Structures are given as C-alpha cells and as structure tokens.
Amino acid sequence: MPDLWMPGATRLDVGDHAPTDGGPAKAIAHITWDRNASVAAPKDLVPYETLVNYFGRNSAGRAAAPHLLWDPFTGRFTQFVPADSRSKSLADQAGGTRTNRAGKVVLQIEALFFPYCRVGGKVYPRLVDTPCKGWDRLNAWTRSWGVPDSWPMGRPTDFRSRRDNDTWRTAPGWYAHAHVPENDHQDPGSWPAFPAPKPSTTPPTSTPRPQYEPFPGASFFTAGRRSPIVLAMRKRLIAEGCNRYQSSSNPDVWGSGDKASYAAWQRKLGYSGADADGVPGSTSWARLRVPNV
The missing domain is CATH 1.10.101 (Muramoyl-pentapeptide Carboxypeptidase; domain 1)
Structure with a gap:
C-alpha cells in the first residue's frame, strides 16, 4: 500500500478524518494566495511557519486544512491529514457535486505562493518561476496513489476558471482549484510540468542462446x-x-x-x-x- 503520509513531510495531524467516495484518483493544485501583490507593488512571501500554524493549530485553519502544505522555495512539506481521508480545502455544497470526497483519493496540495511575492529580494510572478523544490518527490507520492500525470481540464497557465462536472466525476489526474465544480477560486495560475520519467535501471533482457547450433547452411x-x-x-x-x-x-x-x-x-x-x-x-x-x- 502507498504511504498514507508523504515520506519526508512533517506530520501535523489535525484529526477529523473521513473516507472518500472512491472513483478516479485526483490531486488538486492550490496556492495559498495570502496577500494581493502586483508587478508595481510586490510583497514579501508569508513565512512558511505562519501557514503551518494556521492549518495545524488555528481552529478556522484546521477546518480547511489541505493534505499538504508545500514550500516551493525550500522543498519543505507539512501534512495535516492522511492520503485516504478527505480534507476540506474545497467548497462542497450540500446536495451538490461531491468535491473533497470525489475519488479514491482527492489529494489537496497548497503551495506557499501568491503572484508577485518577493523572496530574497527577487520577485516571482508565477509559481513556475519559483525553484519548485520538492516537486519531484510530491509528484512521485501522488503518482503512488494512482493519480496519473495528466490534467483532464488542461494544465493551468493563467487564472481563468474552467469547470466541467462530467470530466470531474469521471477523469483521474491533476485539477486546478479553478477546475473544481462549486468552487469560485481561480488559482493556482500555473503549476510545474511533470518530471520526466527516470531511466530504467533494469538491464535489457538479452536473447537467450539457443540450446542447439542453428543450421549454418x-x-x-x-x-x-x-x-x-x-x-x-x-x-x-x-x-x-x-x-x-x-x-x-x-x-x-x-x-x-x-x-x-x-x-x-x-x-x-x-x-x-x-x-x-x-x-x-x-x-x-x-x-x-x-x-x-
């Protein structure tokens, strides 16, 4: 069985675990978007520890905690609920389309980022402009839970929303927060490309020599x-x-x-x-x- 808790992530279990409904395995890409900045007025990135405290210890934050908080600048991760539990990071209207539970897993990832954040004096307009440290490990973990390297509604490249209930219900893969039914958020705006598969370390299988000498003519x-x-x-x-x-x-x-x-x-x-x-x-x-x- 895959790891319920991502290897290398700090575990800060907020409790309130609940099962998912089963179905296509999904991962949801969010950004924390803690501050509104612009190209003319960039702002310093909110400290990672502030978000850890909010999701892990603040009562309002715990209610909306994702599975993982990811710092793309340092490669740090903190996990708040196990993979086989739903989180509550998505809006889910009573009687409507299931969101937080709509899959074998629905892994919610919050990247610590907002557009035009400033880190070490440098301004980052998009998440993909950051070092994206740890993305390969995060992707390997989500893949281990059956989430394929695909974006059923397209890899996000801007903050436009696109939502389709049928795709959401039937297609496994990665979804932007902007893709999820019943949600009005437009994040993450961008997301790193899937890592290239690692070359196989298994030596090629050689053709066994025949037991008897073939007829030479x-x-x-x-x-x-x-x-x-x-x-x-x-x-x-x-x-x-x-x-x-x-x-x-x-x-x-x-x-x-x-x-x-x-x-x-x-x-x-x-x-x-x-x-x-x-x-x-x-x-x-x-x-x-x-x-x-």
Whole structure:
C-alpha cells in the first residue's frame, strides 16, 4: 500500500478524518494566495511557519486544512491529514457535486505562493518561476496513489476558471482549484510540468542462446572449413554411432571423414541415394542436435 503520509513531510495531524467516495484518483493544485501583490507593488512571501500554524493549530485553519502544505522555495512539506481521508480545502455544497470526497483519493496540495511575492529580494510572478523544490518527490507520492500525470481540464497557465462536472466525476489526474465544480477560486495560475520519467535501471533482457547450433547452411560445409561447429558436429556423429573417421587430426576442419560420417547419419535417418550424400541439410541437422557453440 502507498504511504498514507508523504515520506519526508512533517506530520501535523489535525484529526477529523473521513473516507472518500472512491472513483478516479485526483490531486488538486492550490496556492495559498495570502496577500494581493502586483508587478508595481510586490510583497514579501508569508513565512512558511505562519501557514503551518494556521492549518495545524488555528481552529478556522484546521477546518480547511489541505493534505499538504508545500514550500516551493525550500522543498519543505507539512501534512495535516492522511492520503485516504478527505480534507476540506474545497467548497462542497450540500446536495451538490461531491468535491473533497470525489475519488479514491482527492489529494489537496497548497503551495506557499501568491503572484508577485518577493523572496530574497527577487520577485516571482508565477509559481513556475519559483525553484519548485520538492516537486519531484510530491509528484512521485501522488503518482503512488494512482493519480496519473495528466490534467483532464488542461494544465493551468493563467487564472481563468474552467469547470466541467462530467470530466470531474469521471477523469483521474491533476485539477486546478479553478477546475473544481462549486468552487469560485481561480488559482493556482500555473503549476510545474511533470518530471520526466527516470531511466530504467533494469538491464535489457538479452536473447537467450539457443540450446542447439542453428543450421549454418549447406554452403558452410566446404573442404578446409575450420570451425568449432565442425568439432561439435563430429562429437555428435561419433555419439550416434556414425564414426567413419580415419584420422583424429584437425578435428575442427571439415573433410572427407566428416562427409562420410554425416552420410552414415543420413542413412541412419532413412535417407538414401542423393539424399545421403554426406552434405548436411536442415532437417537432418536439426535431428542431430549439435550443441550451441
């Protein structure tokens, strides 16, 4: 079973766990949007600890705590509810479309960010402009829960809303807060691209060597041909009682003794006349079962 608590995340369980409804696994992308800033008037990013305290210890914050708070500048994570519980980060109207529970998991991610936040003297207009530290680990965890690397309503690139109830109910994947039915938020505005799959460390499977030597073709068997195949064939002919060799010298060189011995093998198989001329054919060769060399 995947980890209920993301490996490496600080655990600050706010309780109030409740099951989800089952169905397509989803992850929801939010930004905290704690301050309103602009290109002309950027503002300092709210400290990470302030959001941890709000979601983890403030009664109003606990009621809306996501699964994870993510700091894309440092790669820190704090988790407030386990993966198999719903959180309450989405608006969910009574009697309407299910939101927080609408899937096997509905993993809610709050990125610590607002447009034109300032960190270390630098201004960041979009979330994707940040270092996005830890995104690869976050993505690996959501993927382990069956959330595919896809955006059924499109990867967010601006703050426009797009909501479709049928897609929401039936399609697994990542959704912007701006994609969720019954919600009026327009965040996150952008989100990092999915990490490229890591190359497999499993060595390629090599084709096993055949047990027996494949037929090399009749043209292979010419006077003076030196090969370990000739020697392996010779041993098999002797083992089959077809030894017509007059000499033990150069046992790996095709010669008259090999031709006479192979003709004896062909006759043993029932061949006669021109079919027992001592030149190997594919059928008689297969039946001789010369070990692969």
